[in-house]
Amino acid sequence: xxxxxxxxxxxxxxxxxxxxIGAGHAATALSELVNKSIDMNVPSVKLAPFHEVTELxxxxxxxxxxxxxxxxxxxxxxxxxxxxxxEAVSYIRQLTGDESIDxxxxxxxxxxxSALQETGNILAGSYLSSFSDFTGLKLSxxxxxxxxxxxxxxxxxxxxxxxxxxxxxxxxxxxxxxxxGLQNGIDGHFLLLPDPDSFEKIFHSLGVPINE
Numbered sequence: 001x002x003x004x005x006x007x008x009x010x011x012x013x014x015x016x017x018x019x020x021i022g023a024g025h026a027a028t029a030l031s032e033l034v035n036k037s038i039d040m041n042v043p044s045v046k047l048a049p050f051h052e053v054t055e056l057x058x059x060x061x062x063x064x065x066x067x068x069x070x071x072x073x074x075x076x077x078x079x080x081x082x083x084x085x086x087e088a089v090s091y092i093r094q095l096t097g098d099e100s101i102d103x104x105x106x107x108x109x110x111x112x113x114s115a116l117q118e119t120g121n122i123l124a125g126s127y128l129s130s131f132s133d134f135t136g137l138k139l140s141x142x143x144x145x146x147x148x149x150x151x152x153x154x155x156x157x158x159x160x161x162x163x164x165x166x167x168x169x170x171x172x173x174x175x176x177x178x179x180x181g182l183q184n185g186i187d188g189h190f191l192l193l194p195d196p197d198s199f200e201k202i203f204h205s206l207g208v209p210i211n212e
Contacts, residue, residue, distance in 0.1 A: 002199045002210045004047055004168040011199075012170075014208055016045040019172040021134055022127035023190070029126040033119065034095050040190075046171040050159050053169055057082060057189060060152035067120025068158065070142040071128065075201045077194035078158035079127075079141065081120040085148070087188065088116060095119075107148070117146040123190070135205040158193050169193055 007015075027040035046056075054060040065088040067081045083091060085103055092112045093101050106112050124141045132139045147154060159169060174190035194202065203210050 001196055002203070003166040003196060004170050004199070005166060007047065007170070007199070011203065011208070011210075012045045012047070014203065014206065015170060015172065018131060018134060018202075019045060019174070019192070022130045022192075023174055025126040025130040026123045026190075029122050030119070033122060036094070040174055044173055046173060047168050048171050049168055050163060053155055053159070053171060054151040056171060056173065057151040057155075058084060060150060062151045063148065064151050064154055065116055065146065065148050066154045067117055067124075067144045067146050068154075069120065069124045069144050071139055071192075071194075072142060073132075073139040074137040075135070075139060075194060075198040075205075077192060077198050079124055079193070080154070080158065080189070080191040081123055082151075082154070082189040082191065083116075088112075091119075091188075092116070113146055117144050120144045120146065127190070127192075135202060137201065137205050155191075158191075164196070166196065 002011075023040040027038045030040070031038040048056070054062075057064055063085050065083050065085060069079045071077045071079055085106065089101060089103055089106050092106065092115060093099055095115055096111075101109070101112065121141070121144045124144065128139045128141055131137070170193070172190060172192050174188060200210055
């Protein structure tokens with residue numbers, strides 16, 4: 001079994017390329033959803049100790065809105081689309097055109113929660129479709145689940161399986177931003193956490209040696 005800490009820079013470059021391809025397709029889907037040109041970039045693939053994963057989101061006590069999906073198929077894992085509450089409010093305003101939405105309305109409004117859940121579903125479906133096309137692996141997302149909680153609580157479930165064999169997680173860190181740059185970017189985190197057995201399956205599907 002190849003664990004995250006055994007991944008070389010070469011392996012990380014492969015994962016970054018998968019991330020870039022997936023992000024491009026997800027950006028197209030999101031652009032169609034909001035009827036605006038959206039860029040989604042993958043600035044890096046990080047190997048991070050579990051205790052540092054929450055720091056990427058602003059700290060373990062940061063309240064976030066997270067859409068969680070279980071990836072099933074030949075390379076199972078967990079997937080998150082995570083926004084801080086401030087970022088989620090900004091996104092919903094852009095999506096609906098309703099500038100009156102604030103943090104209080106965000107928590108109380110079922111429409112905003114449904115919109116975020118559906119956004120996560122669309123992004124994950126597009127991402128995994130391109131991932132499957134690139135690797136030849138059969139992958140599909142579960143029904144998305146939206147939760148609003150502290151970052152540590154949100155991430156703990158997805159890290160349980162990885163923690164049995166490793167102290168690290170691979171983080172694909174993405175950013176959403178309108179192409180025209182007229183509005184502030186929405187910094188979202190799109191996390192793909194393959195199960196321990198999945199890394200070898202991914203690299204094998206691409207003909208990449210695991211001992212590179």
